[in-house]
Amino acid sequence: MKRSNAEIVREYGPFPGTEKVGGVTFDGQLVWFASGDRLNGFDPSTGSLTRTIDVPAHAGTAFDGKHLFQIAEDRIHKIDPDTGRILATIPAPGKGGDSGMAWAEGTLWVGHHRERKIYQVNPDNGEVLRTIESNRFVTGVTWVDGELWHATWEGDQSDLRHIDPQTGAVLETIDMPKGVGVSGLESNGSDQFFCGGGKISRIRSVRRPKGVNPQNRSLSR
Numbered sequence: 001m002k003r004s005n006a007e008i009v010r011e012y013g014p015f016p017g018t019e020k021v022g023g024v025t026f027d028g029q030l031v032w033f034a035s036g037d038r039l040n041g042f043d044p045s046t047g048s049l050t051r052t053i054d055v056p057a058h059a060g061t062a063f064d065g066k067h068l069f070q071i072a073e074d075r076i077h078k079i080d081p082d083t084g085r086i087l088a089t090i091p092a093p094g095k096g097g098d099s100g101m102a103w104a105e106g107t108l109w110v111g112h113h114r115e116r117k118i119y120q121v122n123p124d125n126g127e128v129l130r131t132i133e134s135n136r137f138v139t140g141v142t143w144v145d146g147e148l149w150h151a152t153w154e155g156d157q158s159d160l161r162h163i164d165p166q167t168g169a170v171l172e173t174i175d176m177p178k179g180v181g182v183s184g185l186e187s188n189g190s191d192q193f194f195c196g197g198g199k200i201s202r203i204r205s206v207r208r209p210k211g212v213n214p215q216n217r218s219l220s221r
Helices: none
Strands: 002-005 008-012 024-026 030-034 039-042 049-053 061-063 068-072 075-079 088-092 096-104 106-110 117-121 128-133 138-144 147-153 157-163 170-175 186-187 192-196 201-209
Touching: 024 192, 030 061, 030 068, 068 096, 096 147, 106 138, 117 201, 138 192, 147 186
Parallel strands: 002 170, 024 061, 024 186, 061 096, 096 138, 138 186
Antiparallel strands: 008 201, 024 030, 030 039, 039 049, 061 068, 068 075, 075 088, 096 106, 106 117, 117 128, 138 147, 147 157, 157 170, 186 192, 192 201
16 A cells, blocks of 8 residues: 655635535536535635535535535535525435545445445435445545545544545555644545645645556546
8 A cells, every 4th residue: 555645735715704614526617615504615726715605514515517515414415506506405324424525427425424434325316325434534535537535534633545446445545744634525636635624714735646556447526
């Protein structure tokens, strides 16, 4: 297994009117993050907050290319980002213990924080299609170039983990600096991860290393 220390490229925030960061996603233009009672969108080139949507936003956030998905306690809402309207709702697999969320291959991938699990979920009805076990608290999930990554946070230590989506085996780990937690994880689709700052209103951009398993391209965002 490859292990490295995180290279923090940039910090965004603090953002006005927000005290914490839950889920994080990227729609190709704006980075969206959950802050409890609303979704917030900022431009990663400037760091400026340009959009807000008043919806319950307690944990993981995802984008399917057209819609936002947002965990609100024990539910997942499908949201029109243009109008802010909730279009559909499904049960969250962790029944309120859910954390990160990502979109890949037509399904949602949802972290279950203290149960140390990631679920592949049917976005139409909430059916759990697959369960992947971890050995640390899961606090964020993302897919990039066919690679499944998740964030962990226990005590004062967080890391980012590239795992095998079939077995859950850890292929690569990026250690965050001591005391820097990660809540919410998203890729920019290329060479960086956006990492939510948890109880502080910040998002950090972390350099993504070159993949250690380039042949794994069966799934993608």
